[in-house]
Amino acid sequence: MTAFPAIVATEPGPASLQELTDDQLPDGDVTVAVRWSSLNYKDGLAVTGKGKIIRSYPMVCGIDLAGTVEASDSSSWQVGDEVVVTGWGLSETAPGGYTQRQRLRSEWLVGRPDGLTLQQTMAVGTAGLTSMLCVIALERAGVSPDAEGEVLVTGAGGGVGSVAVAVLAKLGYRVAASTGRAETHDFLRSLGATTIVDREELATAGKPLDKERWVGAVDTVGSQTLATVLAQTRYGGAVAACGLVGGGDLPTTVLPFILRGVSLLGVDSVMCPTPQRVEAWQRLGRDLPTAVLDELTTIEPMARVPELAEDIVAGRTRGRVVIDTAT
Numbered sequence: 001m002t003a004f005p006a007i008v009a010t011e012p013g014p015a016s017l018q019e020l021t022d023d024q025l026p027d028g029d030v031t032v033a034v035r036w037s038s039l040n041y042k043d044g045l046a047v048t049g050k051g052k053i054i055r056s057y058p059m060v061c062g063i064d065l066a067g068t069v070e071a072s073d074s075s076s077w078q079v080g081d082e083v084v085v086t087g088w089g090l091s092e093t094a095p096g097g098y099t100q101r102q103r104l105r106s107e108w109l110v111g112r113p114d115g116l117t118l119q120q121t122m123a124v125g126t127a128g129l130t131s132m133l134c135v136i137a138l139e140r141a142g143v144s145p146d147a148e149g150e151v152l153v154t155g156a157g158g159g160v161g162s163v164a165v166a167v168l169a170k171l172g173y174r175v176a177a178s179t180g181r182a183e184t185h186d187f188l189r190s191l192g193a194t195t196i197v198d199r200e201e202l203a204t205a206g207k208p209l210d211k212e213r214w215v216g217a218v219d220t221v222g223s224q225t226l227a228t229v230l231a232q233t234r235y236g237g238a239v240a241a242c243g244l245v246g247g248g249d250l251p252t253t254v255l256p257f258i259l260r261g262v263s264l265l266g267v268d269s270v271m272c273p274t275p276q277r278v279e280a281w282q283r284l285g286r287d288l289p290t291a292v293l294d295e296l297t298t299i300e301p302m303a304r305v306p307e308l309a310e311d312i313v314a315g316r317t318r319g320r321v322v323i324d325t326a327t
């Protein structure tokens with residue numbers, strides 16, 4: 001039986017590069033030859049062991065994967081189909097994408113969307129899918145590129161943030177990007193941001209109702225940052241909340257909601273139903289310029305995942321990182 005490499009956590013603590021064989025694959029009706037995976041904040045927490053992500057051991061890490069169907073007992077998928085899987089508990093309750101082969105439940109698969117290569121789907125990954133779900137949520141709440149004013153993206157230098165900046169700019173929104181790193185300013189401007197906001201400005205408690213600045217926002221930070229963003233959102237605006245890099249609390253009041261009609265929109269990409277995923281992937285294929293996506297992407301070998309996981313947890317990662325499972 002041929003062995004293949006994978007990043008595996010055998011017990012609570014850091015995961016490492018190990019060898020697996022087919023008899024270690026889980027049950028499932030589709031086997032995928034995994035070509036690419038990606039690095040997300042949650043992967044950082046799982047691989048370093050710094051966050052309680054993994055629910056059972058041993059666990060193949062990696063919340064995303066893209067590859068080609070190698071064997072299928074499902075009528076929905078044929079050998080050779082190019083597919084993408086994100087979320088659904090990969091690296092939590094089911095073995096994930098840092099491997100060259102994985103067996104999965106057919107209902108988790110989405111076909112590679114038009115307009116993106118398999119590698120580009122992982123440049124998008126869970127982070128980018130989440131960005132697009134946030135944009136769609138803002139659109140449904142009535143936030144439009146025609147509105148006078150800016151849409152704010154927090155944690156803009158990271159994966160979710162940078163893809164959100166790129167998509168919003170392409171759609172014609174005026175985008176303000178909040179970052180804590182001066183070295184990302186040119187990068188964020190190259191993605192289409194027209195205003196840069198210092199992260200510290202939002203991390204400090206202000207008035208419960210502050211000066212109205214944003215027509216909408218994508219927040220990846222949570223805690224005081226989200227509270228400040230809500231207090232600065234214009235009458236009738238909306239904020240899509242998807243992250244907690246700054247903390248899981250929310251020290252706000254009801255005033256933005258009851259006096260300005262501000263909406264707080266929760267966004268989850270992990271258990272998101274398939275029709276919404278398919279819509280978001282189609283939109284990404286259309287509304288995310290691939291030249292910009294390539295610009296915000298770094299490709300790294302699977303062997304470096306333990307090191308890269310430390311970087312993303314420490315907030316040192318810029319844009320999106322694609323993991324090449326073949327190297």
Ligand SMILES: NC(=O)c1ccc[n+]([C@@H]2O[C@H](COP(=O)([O-])OP(=O)(O)OC[C@H]3O[C@@H](n4cnc5c(N)ncnc54)[C@H](OP(=O)(O)O)[C@@H]3O)[C@@H](O)[C@H]2O)c1
Binds near residue numbers: 179180184246312
């Ligand atoms: N709801 C969902 O389904 C879903 C899906 C994907 C991700 N998420 C969440 O979204 C968040 C971002 O994920 P990601 O993959 O984009 O991570 P990431 O690439 O590490 O980006 C996070 C960015 O946040 C900023 N940041 C880091 N620490 C911070 C702090 N203490 N205070 C304020 N800002 C800080 C940094 O940007 P700057 O240096 O530019 O400030 C960093 O690059 C995470 O909390 C993740 O769990 C949620």
